[in-house]
Amino acid sequence: MSLSLPGETDWSAFTLLDHHRISLLRSIKEAAREETRIVETGPSNNICQITSSEILGAIENVIQDIVTSLARNKAPVLTLVNRSDWGNIQFKDSVGLQMISHYTTRKIKSDCPKSAPKFALILKILSVIYKMVQNNTYATKRDIYYSDTLLFGSQSVVDNIVNDISCMLKIPRRSLHILSTTKGCIAGNLSYTEEDGTKVNCTCSATAVVPSNVQGIRNVITDAKFILIVEKDATFQRLLDDDFCNKLSPCIMITGKGVPDLNTRLLVRKLWDTCHIPIFTLMDADPHGIEIMCIYKYGSVMEIMAASKMKAEIQALTSLSSDYLSRVYLPSKLQFGGWI
Secondary structure (H helix, E strand, O other), X not given: OOOOOOOOOOOOHHHOOOHHHHOHHHHHHHHHHOOOOOOOOOOOOOOXXXXXXXXXXXXXXXXXXXXXXXXXXXXXXXXXXXOOOHHXXXXXXXXXXXXXXXXXXXXXXXXXXXXXXXXXXXXXXXXXXHHHXXXXXXXXXXXXXXXXXXXXXXXXXXXXXXXXXXXXXXXXXXXXXXXXXXXXXXXXXOEEEOOOOOEEEOOOOOOEEXXXXXXXXXXXXXXXXXXXXXXXXXXXXXXXXOOHHXXXXXXXXXXXXXXXXXXXXXXXXXXXXXXXXXXXXXXXEOHHHXXXXXXXXXXXXXXXXXXXXXXXXXXXXXXXXXXXHHHHHHHHHHHHOOOO
């Protein structure tokens, strides 16, 4: 469901079509003025440490700008980073892709029929984030979508707005108390303790789901000699059935089931920083497989396969033998090289 608003400037309209939505801006203004109990956002994060007061203050600054514009009888405007502009990022060996300091932006105007619905939805999700930070609670993007499916229309709308808010506030998504639903799996010679104290043993016979709070895991223990990232879940399960984790040498296997979610990528980086062991990838030799490999390493695309118009799928190896992948192909590649 998409929202359509009147073309003329109507301050009651941009707060969203019914009495509950009309009170949205007022409730956020009042919340911004409330005294809040400052709580820590969670366990220490190696990537970024941001306190609750800093997050609340960043949201309050956005609302204050809106209130100031209204007081001056001007239509409020939100300024967002233009995330679709590749010119806004650069690559550094130490950190990978990052935003440049002088990035281009785009405006979300409250008095424009095309952008007013998004303006209102940004305010809605900002209010959700504000309350979660105040109460030290968390929610997934899926939770936010299902809190009002008619309002948001689709999951992708919520996903894009959450990413826009993260860039606008310059605060990582998890620090905003928004989690992503994990789809990745991990197996092999690895054990660790999750944030809530749960102990996880990732043996090949007990595949574990990638935790939602990767930065919160501790007590990582492994004798693995390498990490193998597998593109497809079907191939991952095939290797598990063949007991590949123990046949060649102790290893850790991870799959993002196609394009990896953020938690799976964070886990790979966490294991690299903690274990300092080689990381290999098993992907289809086509543009999509190469893209997924680059997402793990760089977050960018390679175009060589698209230009050559050639590819090779992993499943083609099963035509030689059902266990050719685990018995011949992978041992040979890992021992003698020949990978990309």
